[in-house]
Amino acid sequence: QVQLQESGPGLVRPSETLSLTCTVSGDSITTYYWSWLRQPPGKGLEWLGYIYHTGSTTYKPSLNGRITISAEPSKNQFSLRLTSVTAADTAVYYCARVRANWGRYFDFWGQGALVTVSS
């Protein structure tokens, strides 16, 4: 069974960088695509970006270059960096495995990590 687990600071100050890591077990990140999504409290789901095992990435354009997703195959982890955060970046952040056989959809998810942006 594939399992994903997010980890990282739960509190980030405004203008600083949000960093999260997703540790994958039960599968290798050298297969499939791997993605980050988020959900502000009480709101809907937002896709942020994904990475392929080759290192190729695709990001949501409206993040305006603030996002970086990277992978560390030796640790079976991939990571999210989001710079210059504001209160609008407060959300539960999810990592997920991407299936790409017919479009891009998410079949396994982490439990989520709440990140609050506040001074």
Place this chain on the structure above:
Amino acid sequence: DIQMTQSPLSLSASVGDRVTITCRATGSIDTYLSWYQQKPGKAPKLLIHSASSLQSGVPSRFSGSGSGTEFTLTISSLQPDDFATYYCQQTVGTPLTFGGGTKVEIK
């Protein structure tokens, strides 16, 4: 960007009811659509992909249909475990986008 609109925003139903949720896309997405179920405090769970393909392990009371711009998720006989929020997602265009969600509540 392809925008996804779900209706209704919420509904109240009883155990055993047939429930239908609609999702509309602002442009044609063929059958590039998935449905998820989310319970409070939990991650979303994939129910259906490719508009009508049931994900492994999902009960057969869930079904999906549609193509182009209009899609439906149907629960044939609502069970207590089905009270949750449901999201559609278009899987073809970047950025990948979700509908706003439909909350299914107990009547």
